[in-house]
Amino acid sequence: xxxxxxxxxxxxxxxxxxxxxxxxxxxxxxxxxxxxxxxxxxxxxxxxxxxxxxxxxxxxxxxxxxxxxxxxxxxxxxxxxxxxxxxxxxxxxxxxxxxxxxxxxxxxxxxxxxxxxxxxxxxxxxxxxxxxxxxxxxxxxxxxxxxxxxxxxxxxxxxxxxxxxxxxxxxxxxxxxxxxxxxxxxxxxxxxxxxxxxxxxxxxxxxxxxxxxxxxxxxxxxxxxxxxxxxxxxxxxxxxxxxxxxxxxxxxxxxxxxxxxxxxxxxxxxxxxxxxxxxxxxxxxxxxxxxxxxxxxxxxxxxxxxxxxxxxxxxxxxxxxxx
Numbered sequence: 001x002x003x004x005x006x007x008x009x010x011x012x013x014x015x016x017x018x019x020x021x022x023x024x025x026x027x028x029x030x031x032x033x034x035x036x037x038x039x040x041x042x043x044x045x046x047x048x049x050x051x052x053x054x055x056x057x058x059x060x061x062x063x064x065x066x067x068x069x070x071x072x073x074x075x076x077x078x079x080x081x082x083x084x085x086x087x088x089x090x091x092x093x094x095x096x097x098x099x100x101x102x103x104x105x106x107x108x109x110x111x112x113x114x115x116x117x118x119x120x121x122x123x124x125x126x127x128x129x130x131x132x133x134x135x136x137x138x139x140x141x142x143x144x145x146x147x148x149x150x151x152x153x154x155x156x157x158x159x160x161x162x163x164x165x166x167x168x169x170x171x172x173x174x175x176x177x178x179x180x181x182x183x184x185x186x187x188x189x190x191x192x193x194x195x196x197x198x199x200x201x202x203x204x205x206x207x208x209x210x211x212x213x214x215x216x217x218x219x220x221x222x223x224x225x226x227x228x229x230x231x232x233x234x235x236x237x238x239x240x241x242x243x244x245x246x247x248x249x250x251x252x253x254x255x256x257x258x259x260x261x262x263x264x265x266x267x268x269x270x271x272x273x274x275x276x277x278x279x280x281x282x283x284x285x286x287x288x289x290x291x292x293x294x295x296x297x298x299x300x301x302x303x304x305x306x307x308x309x310x311x312x313x314x315x316x317x318x319x320x321x322x323x
Contacts, residue, residue, distance in 0.1 A: 011174035030087035043291030072287035075109040256282035
């Protein structure tokens with residue numbers, strides 16, 4: 001009987017969830033999220049444009065920063081619009097194709113960002129532990145190969161996810177527990193066997209972000225070992241100061257993800273808005289904060305931004321005076 005009637009219970013759309021219990025004030029909640037989206041777009045695009053235009057910033061540290069900003073832009077473009085549509089229009093419906101597409105790009109940019117943060121950790125390790133060989137180790141060719149390896153690894157891991165989802169039936173419910181489509185959330189709604197999906201999804205997480213996090217920790221163990229071996233106290237402080245921006249990126253990216261994972265698996269059952277808030281922090285906060293942290297902590301970026309905008313303002317004034 002189940003086999004005969006199952007087609008009557010297959011959902012072709014999914015409903016994403018906003019912040020449960022706060023539906024009455026969605027319009028007010030949308031205001032700070034709109035501001036965050038604007039800051040994310042302007043901040044990350046500014047970093048990319050400045051690094052692109054300034055030849056003096058075409059060094060490994062800033063090239064990796066441009067990659068991080070590009071990843072943040074991509075992640076924001078596939079998360080913020082859905083969230084704002086919920087808050088502004090109360091529109092929660094996504095077709096299966098749209099949901100799977102969003103899931104693919106969210107997880108793709110998530111894994112890309114994790115790998116880029118790892119590459120930036122390697123950059124800091126080389127800069128502090130092998131300063132005399134920094135430019136001979138991290139050549140343009142090496143950076144290109146690292147970038148290509150990041151993209152290939154990410155796509156290899158992420159392309160099978162929507163393909164595996166296509167074979168599933170969804171008949172239990174079509175209401176997702178987050179504000180956008182995520183792989184663990186989607187497979188919970190399936191009435192088909194999700195063993196393959198679950199195992200492959202866990203493998204992807206452990207072999208990408210899990211491994212990246214362990215390698216980042218290992219790189220900082222090596223960095224600390226080098227720093228503690230320095231004779232000069234000022235030298236140790238200067239070396240550690242070059243890592244502060246990157247450490248902020250690590251904390252902003254991995255802390256909400258680890259907390260959310262621990263709560264799902266080992267923590268007490270908490271109200272749904274706690275999980276939604278942590279998920280939003282993981283996907284929305286890093287793209288907002290990363291450009292702010294790097295602009296505040298990196299004098300070269302600040303100076304080049306000022307130079308770029310002053311130059312544009314001067315050109316406009318000269319053009320206006322000519323006319």
